[in-house]
Amino acid sequence: MIDPKLLRQAAAEVAANLARRGFAFDADAYLALEERRKSLQVETEQLQSERNTNAKRIGKAKAQGEDIEPLLAAVKDLGEKLEASEAALQAVQTELRDLELGLPNLLDDAVPTGDSEEDNTEVRVWGEPAKPGFEARDHIELGERLGQLDFESASKISGARFVVMKGALARLQRALIQFMLDTHTSEHGYTETYVPYLVKSPALVGTGQLPKFEEDQFKTTDESPFYLIPTAEVPVTNLASDVIFEADSLPVRYVAHTPCFRSEAGSHGQDTRGMIRQHQFEKVELVQFVAPDASMDALEELTGHAEVILQKLNLPYRVVVLCSGDIGFGSTKTYDIEVWLPGQGRYREISSCSNYNDFQARRMKARRRNPETGKPELIHTLNGSGVAAGRALIAVMENYQQEDGSIRVPEVLQPYMGGIEVIAAPA
RNA sequence: GGAGAGAUGGCUGAGUGGUCGAAAGCGCUCCCCUGCUAAGGGAGUAAGGGUUAAAAGCCCUUCGAGGGUUCGAAUCCCUCUCUCUCCGCCA
Numbered sequence: 001m002i003d004p005k006l007l008r009q010a011a012a013e014v015a016a017n018l019a020r021r022g023f024a025f026d027a028d029a030y031l032a033l034e035e036r037r038k039s040l041q042v043e044t045e046q047l048q049s050e051r052n053t054n055a056k057r058i059g060k061a062k063a064q065g066e067d068i069e070p071l072l073a074a075v076k077d078l079g080e081k082l083e084a085s086e087a088a089l090q091a092v093q094t095e096l097r098d099l100e101l102g103l104p105n106l107l108d109d110a111v112p113t114g115d116s117e118e119d120n121t122e123v124r125v126w127g128e129p130a131k132p133g134f135e136a137r138d139h140i141e142l143g144e145r146l147g148q149l150d151f152e153s154a155s156k157i158s159g160a161r162f163v164v165m166k167g168a169l170a171r172l173q174r175a176l177i178q179f180m181l182d183t184h185t186s187e188h189g190y191t192e193t194y195v196p197y198l199v200k201s202p203a204l205v206g207t208g209q210l211p212k213f214e215e216d217q218f219k220t221t222d223e224s225p226f227y228l229i230p231t232a233e234v235p236v237t238n239l240a241s242d243v244i245f246e247a248d249s250l251p252v253r254y255v256a257h258t259p260c261f262r263s264e265a266g267s268h269g270q271d272t273r274g275m276i277r278q279h280q281f282e283k284v285e286l287v288q289f290v291a292p293d294a295s296m297d298a299l300e301e302l303t304g305h306a307e308v309i310l311q312k313l314n315l316p317y318r319v320v321v322l323c324s325g326d327i328g329f330g331s332t333k334t335y336d337i338e339v340w341l342p343g344q345g346r347y348r349e350i351s352s353c354s355n356y357n358d359f360q361a362r363r364m365k366a367r368r369r370n371p372e373t374g375k376p377e378l379i380h381t382l383n384g385s386g387v388a389a390g391r392a393l394i395a396v397m398e399n400y401q402q403e404d405g406s407i408r409v410p411e412v413l414q415p416y417m418g419g420i421e422v423i424a425a426p427a
Numbered sequence: 428g429g430a431g432a433g434a435u436g437g438c439u440g441a442g443u444g445g446u447c448g449a450a451a452g453c454g455c456u457c458c459c460c461u462g463c464u465a466a467g468g469g470a471g472u473a474a475g476g477g478u479u480a481a482a483a484g485c486c487c488u489u490c491g492a493g494g495g496u497u498c499g500a501a502u503c504c505c506u507c508u509c510u511c512u513c514c515g516c517c518a
Contacts, residue, residue: 038478041476041477041478041487042477042478042486044487045476045478045486045487046486046487048486048487048488049486049487051498051499052486052487052499054498054499055498055499056445056446056499058445058498058499059444059445059446059498059499060445062445063445068498071498072498074498075498076498078498079497079498244437244474365474374456376474376475
């Protein structure tokens, strides 16, 4: 949520910023609504104040045994007026809040203006795409030849956009997850967390998926109000909701491995084959709670933490800054890390690292005590994949494939693989 | 799933219709006293919002959440959520 004070005081500037996203913010309509809120609130509070003083007066008079009838007569129609005023105020406030919850975050100046992922800017490249002396297979062919990726069974059980993994490949994904968790906890100062995979709607409002992106979420049933998490960002970031952190307790860094569930509404026809875009996938997520002046530095760090994973796996990648047309709803600045996939001959997103500044914090009332003033103030939140495990598996398969279709196990994963160095089809 | 109890400020905990945003204690902050340590005395100490250029001041809201009764609700009524205890079931 954008600071309502800023919306009031600088509506035109906000509109200009959001226009870079292609988002139309009607500043005049907002300000008109805000005017109504103001007059209604002043009026309501005046009536409330009147009610309070009268009630006190009656209480006193009664205690002294005076006749309260005339006092009661005097406040006779106050109640009705107050009720009407309160109802009108609440209606306007609900309208305002709905509007505010629907506004995306303000963009950082460093975000390039653009329409689509075509306009993202590359900031650095690491490693060099390998040129094998044979034609690289994609992960689908590799996995099916090994008999360890089974899309047919998955679709029989659950339909499209699911996979069944078996044997060493299933273990390889688990190894990747373990390796990532261990690296982030022991080398980057994150605390491992285990969190619920089912959450209630306020949690999703807090991180920004609701109310606007309801159709992207899986909901359990209409009766029970649970949603399946689309990312660990949701439960982990909400650990800060309604919390006032002590001045010296930030930054807080959490890492969690969870499955992620996405309806992928609106992405029909995209990446329908293979494991790139699934309804269910595994991800290791990094979340940070930081002081408000520390978030841009933290974003660089956090992105670096994700990069370390790819470096240790020796997977070539590049980092891009998302442009104004591609960046997420709640982010003020996002780096995507794209890993090289030989089977596709291109870079594909494997991590997305975002600074939300106070956007989520305001929604979920995540605050800290300012060390100077002692007063609560909103913190900044960040998150990033560190990294997506399903896509990391694909990347390892395609980058470590050999001509005979076998897959070498990256050195850093071997301790997690019980000595397996090559994954090959049984002879 | 059955039976019962509960939800109050950073914590413990009092408060069953009026001057209660809330006693007391603990904790924390500041001051005073005391030549160590310990102890003692005093003051302060919730959050959000409105008004304001901003602050002060003033006002409003909040005692799990939402609704209701009333001139007036932490206190009475209804619904919901959560927590705890016992029984049953269960990885």
